[in-house]
Amino acid sequence: MIGPELLAAHAGILRTQVGACWPGTRAVFRGHDLHKDLHAADWLELYLFGITGRRFTPQQVKLLHGLWVLTSYPDARIWNNRVAALAGSSRSSPVLGLSAALAVSEARIYGGGPGLRAIDFFQRAAKAAACGQALRDFIAEELKSRHIYGYGRPIDSCDERLPWLAGLAKEQGLDQGPHFKMAHEVETILLEMGKTNLRMNYAGMTAALGADLGLTPREFHLFRVPMFLAGMPPCWMEAAEKPAGTLFPIPCEKIAYEGVPIRPWQGRIA
Amino acid sequence: MSNNPDTIHTRIWREEAEPDNPFATRTAYCRGYDVFGQMLGNTRWIEMLVLLFRDELPDAAQLDMLEALAVALANPGPRDPSIHAAMCGGVGGSSAAAALIAALSVGAGRYRGARDVFDAMSAWQACGTDVEIWRAYSLRDTQDDIADTWPRREHAPGFDPHGVSTAASVRQLLETLARIGATPRLCWLAAQRLELEKAVGLPLDIGGVAAAAFADLCFQPNEGEMLYLLLRLPGAAAHALEQERYGYKQFPFYPVELRDDPATKETP
Incomplete structure (x- = not known):
């Protein structure tokens, strides 16, 4: 079925596998009664079940919790957090501030973009290795055609979160997966190639661990949505408690104008 | 992260401050034109829109x-998913910004x-x-394009x-x-x-x-x-406010056909 027939077949009704609620009676979440079967679920476990339809072990859930915890930085200078804080300072609502800050986190050079591309890289590398290609050759090809996500960091090449995350993975017995091992091999090869600024970053390590948990790139992308969230409310709160407009107020002289010199407007209105 | 960490560089906008307050704008220039002193009343909105993106205007x-x-x-109409989303904001009494964010995100x-x-x-x-x-x-x-958000x-x-x-x-x-x-x-x-x-x-x-x-x-x-x-935002704004006035009882809440329902599963 195609075209308007396809649209007409879907008009006016929701056909779904993932769930529904009947106000006053019950709610279903991916084939389970939310209240009877899942009322005691850990929130993150439920979140993952919602994304994947699969259940995760307590060790896996603990590791995935850690992925969020270790990068929750309540620093209002960071671009996404700054959005939350500016909302507080401008007396906007907390949900508007936080949802905008989360949206901003789906960025090209940090957050959502690199995470997605890093897991994609590891899974393509694993596929190439399964077909007999040496990892070094695969990396060399990637470097020729595109940036390798998961390695390198704009501010400081040393990522303070990695030892803690690696420790947590070890503690939970989840540090022996093929992608996690490959992530370290990739770093070694990059360093041997003289790419000393391309040390593994947080996107790289989290993507490798996510791949070892069997997450697809899209599932991993969805899992990461609230990753920075915990650091944002303190930024909003503090800014909302200070006098309005006092977060990074910018005086006129701090605009460095680099454009066309002042010129008269030749009125063109009809 | 920058040599001059508290300065914003721009080719679009320049502001001169009031002598008594460095945070109050005495004169604002867009691409070199005095916005409040010369453009206001002499400029079409569409001209201002284009000037924000480039130095020179195209021909008339x-x-x-x-x-x-x-x-x-200006208005994709209420059947459009972005306007539908904005109306979902309006009908439930969500904030104005939420309705527009809904339209932006879906659209x-x-x-x-x-x-x-x-x-x-x-x-x-x-x-x-x-x-x-x-x-x-x-x-x-x-299929083989680079993974994208x-x-x-x-x-x-x-x-x-x-x-x-x-x-x-x-x-x-x-x-x-x-x-x-x-x-x-x-x-x-x-x-x-x-x-x-x-x-x-x-x-x-x-x-x-x-x-x-x-x-x-x-x-x-x-x-x-x-x-x-x-x-496309003007229509989203207007339709969101309109549905807020109509109220949720007149807004579609569709029937559902749940295909994985524990209530209809046989117990083992």
């Missing part, structure tokens, strides 16, 4: 063409949204006015994946813009539309016309994407 016909496009885009996508316009403008850069290149481009397998492209950008023939509204828009602006892509599209649609296998959509118009005005794909988001 091109401005008229963009203004006509802005009229066409940002690759199906009838701003990313489709971005893709279509990229297609113009790749294909130009060559029907055969368009044909190959639209058939290109996107956007879902993979599912149809030729700028064309209606569920369409049968070109809607009269789309034809009228194309013909009007081509007549007013007389710009190369719009004129070619108006002349070659049937052949192009045959090559692509889908009818042209409104986003495809907008993409051609933006490209003719020398906007880059990311600028066209922004403009498409901006220009």
Whole structure:
């Protein structure tokens, strides 16, 4: 079925596998009664079940919790957090501030973009290795055609979160997966190639661990949505408690104008 | 992260402060023009819009063409997913910003949204006015494209994946813009539309016309994407407020057919 027939077949009704609620009676979440079967679920476990339809072990859930915890930085200078804080300072609502800050986190050079591309890289590398290609050759090809996500960091090449995350993975017995091992091999090869600024970053390590948990790139992308969230409310709160407009107020002289010199407007209105 | 960490660099905007307050604007300049002293009352909104994106204005016909496009885009109508989303905000009493954010987020996508316009403008850069290149481009397998935060492209950008023939509204828009602006892509599209649609296998959509118009005005794909988001917001605002007034009892709440229901599963 195609075209308007396809649209007409879907008009006016929701056909779904993932769930529904009947106000006053019950709610279903991916084939389970939310209240009877899942009322005691850990929130993150439920979140993952919602994304994947699969259940995760307590060790896996603990590791995935850690992925969020270790990068929750309540620093209002960071671009996404700054959005939350500016909302507080401008007396906007907390949900508007936080949802905008989360949206901003789906960025090209940090957050959502690199995470997605890093897991994609590891899974393509694993596929190439399964077909007999040496990892070094695969990396060399990637470097020729595109940036390798998961390695390198704009501010400081040393990522303070990695030892803690690696420790947590070890503690939970989840540090022996093929992608996690490959992530370290990739770093070694990059360093041997003289790419000393391309040390593994947080996107790289989290993507490798996510791949070892069997997450697809899209599932991993969805899992990461609230990753920075915990650091944002303190930024909003503090800014909302200070006098309005006092977060990074910018005086006129701090605009460095680099454009066309002042010129008269030749009125063109009809 | 910057040599001058508290300075904002811009080619768009300059402000001079009041002598008694460095945070109060005495004079603001947009691309060198005094906004409040000279432009106000002497400038069309569409001129201001274009100036924000570039140093010089296009000719009068091109401005008229963009203004006509802005009229066409101002309200996608309540059937459009972005307006539907804004109405979901309005009907529940969500904030004004939430309704517009809903419209922006839903209207940002690759199906009838701003990313489709971005893709279509990229297609113009790749294909130009060559029907055969368009044909190959639209058939290109996107399976191996680099992973992106956007879902993979599912149809030729700028064309209606569920369409049968070109809607009269789309034809009228194309013909009007081509007549007013007389710009190369719009004129070619108006002349070659049937052949192009045959090559692509889908009818042209409104986003495809907008993409051609933006490209003719020398906007880059990311600028066209922004403009498409901006220009469709007025309808979202109006429809959100209207549904707030009508109330949720008059707003659709669809029946559901749940296909994995524990209540209907046999107990083992």
